[in-house]
Amino acid sequence: MASTNSSPVACKVVLASAIAKALLSEVAADLQKMNRVPRLHGYLANRDPAARMYADWTAKTTREHGFHFTLHELDREDLEDEIRQANTDEDVDGIIVYYPVFDTRRDQTLQWTVSMFKDVEGLSPQLISNMYQNIRFLDSPHNTQKSILPCTPLAIIKILEHLHMYNPILDYGKRLFGRRITVINRSEVVGRPLAALLANDGAEVYSVDVTGVQEFSRGSGLTKQKHDVREMEGWGLEQCLPISDVVISGVPGEKYKVPTHLIREGAVCINFSSDKNFNPDVKERASIYVPAIGKVTIVILLRNLLRLANNRPTNAMTP
Amino acid sequence: MASTNSSPVACKVVLASAIAKALLSEVAADLQKMNRVPRLHGYLANRDPAARMYADWTAKTTREHGFHFTLHELDREDLEDEIRQANTDEDVDGIIVYYPVFDTRRDQTLQWTVSMFKDVEGLSPQLISNMYQNIRFLDSPHNTQKSILPCTPLAIIKILEHLHMYNPILDYGKRLFGRRITVINRSEVVGRPLAALLANDGAEVYSVDVTGVQEFSRGSGLTKQKHDVREMEGWGLEQCLPISDVVISGVPGEKYKVPTHLIREGAVCINFSSDKNFNPDVKERASIYVPAIGKVTIVILLRNLLRLANNRPTNAMTP
Numbered sequence: 049m050a051s052t053n054s055s056p057v058a059c060k061v062v063l064a065s066a067i068a069k070a071l072l073s074e075v076a077a078d079l080q081k082m083n084r085v086p087r088l089h090g091y092l093a094n095r096d097p098a099a100r101m102y103a104d105w106t107a108k109t110t111r112e113h114g115f116h117f118t119l120h121e122l123d124r125e126d127l128e129d130e131i132r133q134a135n136t137d138e139d140v141d142g143i144i145v146y147y148p149v150f151d152t153r154r155d156q157t158l159q160w161t162v163s164m165f166k167d168v169e170g171l172s173p174q175l176i177s178n179m180y181q182n183i184r185f186l187d188s189p190h191n192t193q194k195s196i197l198p199c200t201p202l203a204i205i206k207i208l209e210h211l212h213m214y215n216p217i218l219d220y221g222k223r224l225f226g227r228r229i230t231v232i233n234r235s236e237v238v239g240r241p242l243a244a245l246l247a248n249d250g251a252e253v254y255s256v257d258v259t260g261v262q263e264f265s266r267g268s269g270l271t272k273q274k275h276d277v278r279e280m281e282g283w284g285l286e287q288c289l290p291i292s293d294v295v296i297s298g299v300p301g302e303k304y305k306v307p308t309h310l311i312r313e314g315a316v317c318i319n320f321s322s323d324k325n326f327n328p329d330v331k332e333r334a335s336i337y338v339p340a341i342g343k344v345t346i347v348i349l350l351r352n353l354l355r356l357a358n359n360r361p362t363n364a365m366t367p
Numbered sequence: 368m369a370s371t372n373s374s375p376v377a378c379k380v381v382l383a384s385a386i387a388k389a390l391l392s393e394v395a396a397d398l399q400k401m402n403r404v405p406r407l408h409g410y411l412a413n414r415d416p417a418a419r420m421y422a423d424w425t426a427k428t429t430r431e432h433g434f435h436f437t438l439h440e441l442d443r444e445d446l447e448d449e450i451r452q453a454n455t456d457e458d459v460d461g462i463i464v465y466y467p468v469f470d471t472r473r474d475q476t477l478q479w480t481v482s483m484f485k486d487v488e489g490l491s492p493q494l495i496s497n498m499y500q501n502i503r504f505l506d507s508p509h510n511t512q513k514s515i516l517p518c519t520p521l522a523i524i525k526i527l528e529h530l531h532m533y534n535p536i537l538d539y540g541k542r543l544f545g546r547r548i549t550v551i552n553r554s555e556v557v558g559r560p561l562a563a564l565l566a567n568d569g570a571e572v573y574s575v576d577v578t579g580v581q582e583f584s585r586g587s588g589l590t591k592q593k594h595d596v597r598e599m600e601g602w603g604l605e606q607c608l609p610i611s612d613v614v615i616s617g618v619p620g621e622k623y624k625v626p627t628h629l630i631r632e633g634a635v636c637i638n639f640s641s642d643k644n645f646n647p648d649v650k651e652r653a654s655i656y657v658p659a660i661g662k663v664t665i666v667i668l669l670r671n672l673l674r675l676a677n678n679r680p681t682n683a684m685t686p
Contacts, residue, residue: 058541058569058589215531218654222377225654226612226633250377250654252632268632269651270377291610293545313571313587314545332588335537335544335569 059331064343067210071347072113078354079114086141086357087116088168089134093124099146106144109346115353124149128161135163141357142168144349165359168352170198171237179241182248182274186359193359196352201242203345204296204320205249211316211336213294218250222270225250230288232256232306233298238320242296247275254280254288261288285310294318297325308333378650383662386529390666391432397673398433405460405676406435407487408453412443418465425463428665434672443468447480454482460676461487463668484678487671489517490556498560501567501593505678512678515671520561522664523615523639524568530635530655532613533568541589544569549607551575551625552617557639561615566594573599573607580607604629613637616644627652 079085088110092103103119110117122130127149134140143166149155164172170179178184178195185191197205208214214223229246233239234257243255247264253275255262261283266272280287289295289310297306298320305327311317314335319325322342330337398404407429411422422438429436441449446468453459462485468474483491489498497503497514505512516524527533533542548565552558553576562574566583572594574581580602585591599606608614608629616625617639624646630636633654638644641661649656 058538058544060537062536211536212531212534215654217381217530218379219377222654225377226631226635250633293612312545314569316545335534335541 057331059334060336061331062211062336062338064207064338064341067207067338068343068347070210071206071344071351075347075350075354076113078358082354082357084357085114085116086353087118087139088142088144088353089140090117090119091127091130091143091145092119092121093127093149094146096146096148099148103146105346106349110350110353113350115350127158131158131161135161135166140166141360142166142353144168164196166356167196168199168349168356170196170202170352172196176241180244180274194355196355197245198237198241199345199348199352200238200320200341201245202352203341203348204242204318205245206348207318207338207341207344208246208294208316211338213316214249221248222250225270227251227294228254228292229294229296230254230256230285230292231296231298232285232325233321234259234262235298238298244275254283254292256285256288260284289315297321299323299325306330376650378653379655380650381530381655381657383526383657383660386526386657387662387666389529390525390663390670394666394669394673395432397677401673401676403676404433404435405672406437406458407461407463407672408459409436409438410446410449410462410464411438411440412446412468413465415465415467418467422465424665425668429669429672432669434669446477450477450480454480454485459485460679461485461672463487483515485675486515487518487668487675489515489521489671491515495560498567499563499593513674515674516564517556517560518664518667518671519557519639519660520564521671522660522667523561523637524564525667526637526657526660526663527565527613527635530657532635537569540567541569544589546570546613547573547611548613548615549573549575549604549611550615550617551604551644552640553578553581554617557617563594570613573602573611575604575607579603608634616640618642618644625649 090103090106107117107119134143143162145158147155149158159171160173162172164174175196179197184195186193186195218225224246229251231239231243231253234255243253243264247253247266250270253264255264261280263278263280264275266275290312292312292315294316295311296318300321302323304325306325308327308329311333313333316336317326317330317334318338320341409422409425411418426436426438453462462481464477466474468477478490479492481491483493494515498516503514504510505514537544543565548570550558550562550572553574562572562583566572566585569589572583574583580599582597582599583594585594609631611631611634613635614630615637619640621642623644625644627646627648630652632652635655636645636649636653637657639660
């Protein structure tokens with residue numbers, strides 16, 4: 049039910065900081081239950097100022113929230129050995145590498161070197177495979193150790209939960225049933241895993257990039273256990289946006305803008321690009337607009353670190 | 368986030384009894400705060416078995432939940448005088464007349480005879496006018512006495528709140544922004560007021576009856592304080608249903624069925640007809656299905672009675 053107070057625009061701008069705050073209190077509560085403080089090791093082996101900034105930011109955030117953090121600055125040729133050593137070091141709960149290192153396919157090999165049991169970023173092949181297959185635990189059939197999801201896609205999912213896009217009336221795992229979501233960006237790091245996660249949770253997802261549109265969906269009535277992907281021949285934003293309840297965009301570069309006039313009246317719009325993918329007039333059309341997500345992503349990193357620490361048998365949380 | 372347990376169909380069937388239970392506990396808590404027990408007077412002046420059943424049901428429910436109820440069975444020619452008397456009787460908080468009485472326009476005159484300060488059904492001209500105008504209080508600008516809304520439309524709104532169709536992230540009064548809702552039935556008693564209430568709360572509503580489709584909406588960005596209505600020339604269910612998040616149907620008669628194949632995958636479907644307007648296969652398509660609403664409507668009657676009693680200066684709730 050409703051009141052009579054009207055603000056000039058109906059759109060609610062929701063800042064990542066507000067969402068991060070709610071998630072941080074959960075992380076803090078879970079940290080209290082641990083019998084030791086989880087430790088994250090960061091590896092910086094390039095001169096990329098963005099990577100340096102991310103490293104500094106990780107240091108600040110982890111320490112501010114009561115975690116241990118050690119930054120290793122090293123020559124990139126030594127990185128593989130260092131990671132292998134950390135993989136077996138009992139004191140290390142999580143590993144994060146600041147990319148790009150070689151900025152070639154060799155970076156992927158580095159990613160694969162990080163143990164899946166210490167991979168806070170959720171980029172290990174087994175974790176990625178679990179995500180796409182909608183396998184949510186590492187220790188089936190016991191299902192006590194939750195698989196780790198990649199930080200940015202998971203941050204966006206936590207944002208959608210915060211915005212009440214997940215309907216708690218529906219069964220867990222099907223709470224996006226009935227939602228149509230456009231994801232603009234199909235990178236291997238964010239766009240494609242995000243589309244898969246959303247579809248696995250019940251949404252009908254239109255994944256858009258320069259090559260065209262793909263639909264990710266569990267099919268009519270969610271009869272499939274995991275999503276299928278099909279090419280949407282002849283489709284573009286003109287087809288996706290007017291029918292989408294949620295629009296999530298992460299296109300790099302200042303030039304790209306989501307065409308506001310195609311967005312459905314009252315849609316929820318989320319930008320995960322470091323540039324602004326939405327024009328200011330999105331607020332005249334959207335019901336909710338989230339202009340940036342970075343502060344949520346860093347909380348997810350802490351959340352993943354906690355989960356990794358908790359998955360180690362000697363570290364289990366007190367119930 | 369999600370799990371791996373799959374039931375054969377994803378659709379959740381939500382029964383009115385479960386929703387009624389939650390609302391009843393609110394009513395019970397509010398009743399505790401009153402300094403006297405509110406009294407409802409019912410007037411039965413016909414031999415309609417459905418009216419008799421409704422009267423019996425009111426008696427049972429009001430008494431079961433701690434309210435006073437008196438049923439007056441009388442000749443219909445005496446009804447107008449009896450209502451006038453109850454209007455000024457200090458002991459009477461609410462009045463309900465079981466229609467049809469004359470089954471002509473004269474029944475409307477009877478409705479207008481009931482004081483708007485005792486009208487539990489919310490059918491008084493001033494209350495109806497407030498509802499359409501999106502005026503939510505009786506005593507502007509103090510805004511302490513809430514206007515009374517008609518029972519069945521309000522029951523459906525409470526059901527939509529229970530099903531998380533109202534987004535609490537959005538401002539009160541705009542929480543259906545972004546929702547498209549088809550209401551099949553445009554009667555003066557339920558369909559039209561319901562369409563108006565939903566549009567006033569921010570939804571884009573398609574109101575459908577045999578004469579065609581009307582759109583009820585507060586316009587792009589909810590810039591209008593109350594809804595406008597426009598005829599949708601050439602539209603039918605073929606146009607409304609595939610784009611509607613919620614489908615609400617209340618067509619009398621066993622023959623009428625909403626065509627399942629037109630309903631959007633994952634829609635929320637609510638039947639308020641005493642017959643079943645949805646085919647059983649709706650469960651293969653909807654995310655949530657509410658097969659009947661009667662048990663919620665009766666709770667709304669109690670809620671309205673409480674509100675009327677509370678609006679009387681001598682009866683105010685202790686804060």
